[in-house]
Amino acid sequence: MQGRCAVRGATLRGVEAVPVDVEVVVSSGMPAFCIVGMADAAVQEARERVRAAVRASGFSMSNDRVVVNLAPAALRKTGSGFDLPIAVGLLAATGQIDPRVCEGALLVGELSLEGAVRPVDGLMAYALAARDQGLDLVCADAPERLVAIEGLVQRGARTLSTFRTGDFVDLKAPHFSRVRNAPDFRDVAGHDMAKRALQIAAAGGHGVLMMGPPGSGKTMLASRLPSILPPLTEQEMLESALVCSVAGEEVSGVLGGLRPFRSPHHSASLAGLVGGGSPPRPGEISLAHAGVLFLDELAEFKPSVLQGIRQPVESGRVTVTRADGSVSFPARFMLVAASNPCPCGYSGDEEHACSCTVAQIRAYQNRIGGPLMDRIDVHIDVCRIAPGEVLSSGGGSSSDELREGVLKARAYSSWRTAREGGNAKRHDTAASLIKACALTDEDRAFYEDAARAASMSGRAIMRTLAVARTIADMEEAAAVTKSHLCEALAFRLREGVGACL
Numbered sequence: 001m002q003g004r005c006a007v008r009g010a011t012l013r014g015v016e017a018v019p020v021d022v023e024v025v026v027s028s029g030m031p032a033f034c035i036v037g038m039a040d041a042a043v044q045e046a047r048e049r050v051r052a053a054v055r056a057s058g059f060s061m062s063n064d065r066v067v068v069n070l071a072p073a074a075l076r077k078t079g080s081g082f083d084l085p086i087a088v089g090l091l092a093a094t095g096q097i098d099p100r101v102c103e104g105a106l107l108v109g110e111l112s113l114e115g116a117v118r119p120v121d122g123l124m125a126y127a128l129a130a131r132d133q134g135l136d137l138v139c140a141d142a143p144e145r146l147v148a149i150e151g152l153v154q155r156g157a158r159t160l161s162t163f164r165t166g167d168f169v170d171l172k173a174p175h176f177s178r179v180r181n182a183p184d185f186r187d188v189a190g191h192d193m194a195k196r197a198l199q200i201a202a203a204g205g206h207g208v209l210m211m212g213p214p215g216s217g218k219t220m221l222a223s224r225l226p227s228i229l230p231p232l233t234e235q236e237m238l239e240s241a242l243v244c245s246v247a248g249e250e251v252s253g254v255l256g257g258l259r260p261f262r263s264p265h266h267s268a269s270l271a272g273l274v275g276g277g278s279p280p281r282p283g284e285i286s287l288a289h290a291g292v293l294f295l296d297e298l299a300e301f302k303p304s305v306l307q308g309i310r311q312p313v314e315s316g317r318v319t320v321t322r323a324d325g326s327v328s329f330p331a332r333f334m335l336v337a338a339s340n341p342c343p344c345g346y347s348g349d350e351e352h353a354c355s356c357t358v359a360q361i362r363a364y365q366n367r368i369g370g371p372l373m374d375r376i377d378v379h380i381d382v383c384r385i386a387p388g389e390v391l392s393s394g395g396g397s398s399s400d401e402l403r404e405g406v407l408k409a410r411a412y413s414s415w416r417t418a419r420e421g422g423n424a425k426r427h428d429t430a431a432s433l434i435k436a437c438a439l440t441d442e443d444r445a446f447y448e449d450a451a452r453a454a455s456m457s458g459r460a461i462m463r464t465l466a467v468a469r470t471i472a473d474m475e476e477a478a479a480v481t482k483s484h485l486c487e488a489l490a491f492r493l494r495e496g497v498g499a500c501l
Helices: 046-056 080-093 123-132 192-204 218-223 234-247 270-274 303-307 310-315 358-366 370-374 399-419 430-437 441-453 458-474 482-492
Strands: 003-013 016-027 032-036 065-071 105-107 136-140 154-157 208-211 292-295 317-322 325-330 334-339 378-381
Touching: 003 080, 003 123, 016 080, 016 123, 032 046, 046 080, 065 080, 080 105, 105 123, 123 136, 123 234, 192 208, 192 218, 192 334, 192 378, 192 399, 192 458, 208 218, 218 292, 218 334, 234 325, 270 303, 303 370, 310 317, 310 370, 378 482, 399 458, 430 458, 441 458, 441 482, 458 482
Parallel strands: 003 105, 032 065, 105 136, 136 154, 208 334, 208 378, 292 334
Antiparallel strands: 003 016, 016 065, 317 325
8 A cells, every 4th residue: 555645733832833744655665654853752652552543443554664754844743642643644645544534624632542532732722723724623522622713613533433434523612601719808807908908919910929927818818819800801811721721721710710820839840830841831820821820938939940930020921942942931920929037937926936046037038039029019018817806707808899999990090091092001111100100299209219218129119109000090090199109118118027137
């Protein structure tokens, strides 16, 4: 049996699926099964899976020379998703199936040794690539992994033998209804100042650092932050779902309207937090895209790992560079961090004596690093509350009440910037932010004196001003006043249990 056939496949590169031509040639010569075109180990192993699947599905495996070329040859190919296009190309080249069954389609899927077609990670990326190429997507019959893409036909194949008859299943992505099951702020007693700070942070998309002794409620507060954030926009939903799909995570929560909340352990590596590996995969900061990244026990993270998130915090993207090129992942998230003030955790606690020396406290807090601290807009101290307040949990401000203030501030900010002919993005220029604040000469002089006295960096000055603008938006005030500046400065210049000695 001799012949040739070309089918369409794709390989993941970052959060995108790059089209690949799978060319199969069967010719006379010494029996062999070769795969060329910069294929990784998972693709090379497809030879054994394809052999077993072809025989198990009732087809015959050619004893001639089989060469599979993955073009373009200069692009590295990864993953087990090439099993299906290689097997279908081989069967079409040997005349065992009609080549027209795979025309106009992008094929992706892993094969079991019994010939079943299994889903692979990143089906949403493959679906977008198929739509952009004007092709149908043929994959495993696993609609729970799919996302409805307008203008795309998605067909499912349960086994390899399906290609004998072309009896595919029309896949319909499930409808994900809006869900709300995030923890509620009503469960947190007391901590009115911390709730106010988190409400301001949610309204303006500002980063937050909470410092306090063990058991003071830092984690409880952080875990409830997504419940007061605005609903995901359609664009945010698709971007976040795409990252989850590529990483093999569930997409139902994001498509149901829940903002991501990621809380990696402090032992996370740089690749695990920022992204990396071979092939590069999204890290925790990308999985938190359009949501919240919570770094608990911040000072316990390796300093080198923490410094890796400095650039993504500002740019909203992370670029992973390797010898074969660079890959970018989206990483626009709210950074929320929590830390004890010292190794024992009780520095500044009025009810528990601290056993650490001044040098130990300094060394512990310096593990976070000044450059990262400078990029966090809101710094608050979270103290332990009285036992009576703890036992009255369930009667505090609810998430619905706090969310109203957040939505009000964002709506006013959008209206204000539209009126001024700008846009509502956080990363505006310094000139546009200063113009939006409309400070009087007296308030400007006050802010300059405060910044000079606190030795604030240029970044800290602008970030604190942005917090003041958010506070003014919550009050629907056209200009930033001295009271707004004072509250913003109070969140930047701490003097409580977490303040550096």
